[in-house]
Amino acid sequence: MQEKWGTLNDIGFPRLLHNIFAARDSASLLDMENGKVKKRFFFKTGIPVYGISNILSEVLGRLMVRKGIISQEVYEKSLETMLHEKKKQGEVLLAAGHITPHQLNDALNIQTKERLFSAFAWVNGTYHYYTIEKLPKDLFLYPVHPGYVILHALKNGYYPAERMKTEIEEKQGQIIAFAHKTIYALDDFQPNPPERRALTMIDGKRNLVDILAEIETRLSIPRADIYPFLCALLATDVLILQEGGKEKKPEGPSSEDKTLIEELTGKYLKLKSLNYFEILGIGWDAGNGSIKKAYFKLAKEYHPDRYHNNAQEVKTAASDIFTLINTAYTTLSNEKTRRAYEESLKSGVKQDVTQDAANIMNAELQFQKGKVALSRKDYKSARESFEWTVRLNPDEGEYKTYMGWTIFNLSPKDAAEVKKAKELIQDGIAANPKQDKAYYFLGVIHRVEGRLEEAESCFNKAVEKNPNIPEALSELRLIQMRKQKEGKGFFKKIFKE
Structure with missing residues (x-):
C-alpha cells in the first residue's frame, strides 16, 4: 500500500486495519494521533506485531498491576531498580523472581492487544501509514491477527x-x-x-x-x-x-469527489506535520521573491475556487490546505514574524511517539525517585524529581498531585505556596479523578488551615475512591472523636448553667 495520510472519521479503524492487512507489506508503520495521545503500530506482512504509545496506563508495569500479575509495591520497587541498574522493567521483574517468563510473555501480548483495542474508540484523530525496509531488531514481536483484533x-x-x-x-x-x-x-x-x-x-x-x-x-x-x-x-x-430491487441513487459526493477528498485530506495532514518552510518547499535562506513564487504556485493548485464544480466536502478540504499555505506565506514574508517563527523552531523540539513513550517511562522513573525522597521527608529532592515528572508528562494528574503535596510540605506556612499546592492537587484531580491520595492530601491541607468541614469532605471522597486507605480512615476517626468530645463539652456547659 502506498504511503497514506487520513482521518479516522472518514475510514474508521476497523477498515484501516483491514486495508493494511490486504496490502501485505513486508514491514510498515502506522502513526496515529488524537489530540495529545499518540500511538505507533508496527506491521509484518500486514499483521500488527508491536505497539507503543504515550499513554501512562499502557506502560507494562502499570498494566501488570491492573491485571493482578504484580502488586503496586513490587511495581514501585522495580522502578527503583530500573533507575539504578538501567534495565528494562520486564528484565528487572524476572531477575527478582516476581514474574515467570510465561507471565511476562502474556503481559506483553496483552499490552499489544490493549494498545490496539483502545485505538478503536478514536472517532476523530489522524493516521499516517508508510512502509519501511525492515522492522527494528530490538522489538519483542507479538503478532495479533487483525480479524481477531477487529x-x-x-x-x-x-x-x-x-x-x-x-x-x-x-x-x-x-x-x-x-x-x-x-x-x-x-x-x-x-x-x-x-x-x-x-x-x-x-x-x-x-x-x-x-x-x-x-x-x-x-x-x-x-x-x-x-x-x-x-x-x-x-x-x-x-x-x-x-442493492436489491431498484437501483439506489448515490448519496453524497460522487466516487470521483470521494477520491479527491481523500487525496486532499491526505495532503492537508502531511502539510500540517511540516514547518512553514517545508510547506512552501523552500530553504531557510529563501528571499521574499522565492517565498512569493512558491506561494503562488501552491495557491493556484489548492485555492478553493479551483474546485467550484465539486462537492462542498472537496472545497472544504482544499480550503484547509489553502489556509495552511496562506499562513506560511504571511508569516515568512514579514521580516518580524519570520524572525520570531525561526526562533520558535530553533527552541522547540519536534517529538514523535517514540520520544513521547520514552518520556512517559522516564517520568515514571522520576516519579518513583520522588516518592522515595518524599517517604524520607527529603522534600527538596522530592520536588526536583516531581518537577521532572510534570515536565516530561504534563498530562498525568497523579504527578501534579504529588508535586502539590511536596510544595505544601516544604512551605506549610507560606500562603502563596500553599495556594499553589492546592491548585496543583486540584488540577491533578481534574486530570485523574480516581486518585484517593489526592483527596487525602487536600484534606490534610484543609485540616491544617482549620477548614474541618472541607477536610472531612475530602477524606470521605478519598475513602469513596479507596475504602481501604488507612490515612483517610484515621483522619475521619479523629474528626469523629473531636465532634463527640465537643458535643459532650457542650452538654456539660448546659447542665452547669
Missing part, C-alpha cells in the same frame, strides 16, 4: 456503539451475502458458537433486516449482540452488501 474490540465495547449501530441500520434494506473471495479464514476472527450459527442464516438472497430478524427469532440472539460480528465481517469484506 471482532473482539467491537465486542468488548471499544468501538463507539452508536457508530456501529448506524453502520448496520442504514444498510438494512440491502441484500447481505458472502464475498466470492476473501483473505480471511473464519477462525482468524475466533467467533463464538452462536456467531458461527448466525452465518448459516445468510444465503445471499435476503436483505439484512430479514436476516437480523431470523437470527433473533430462530437463534435467540439479540440484535445488539450480533452487530459486532456483522460489522467486523463487513469491514473486512468477508460479507458484502448489494
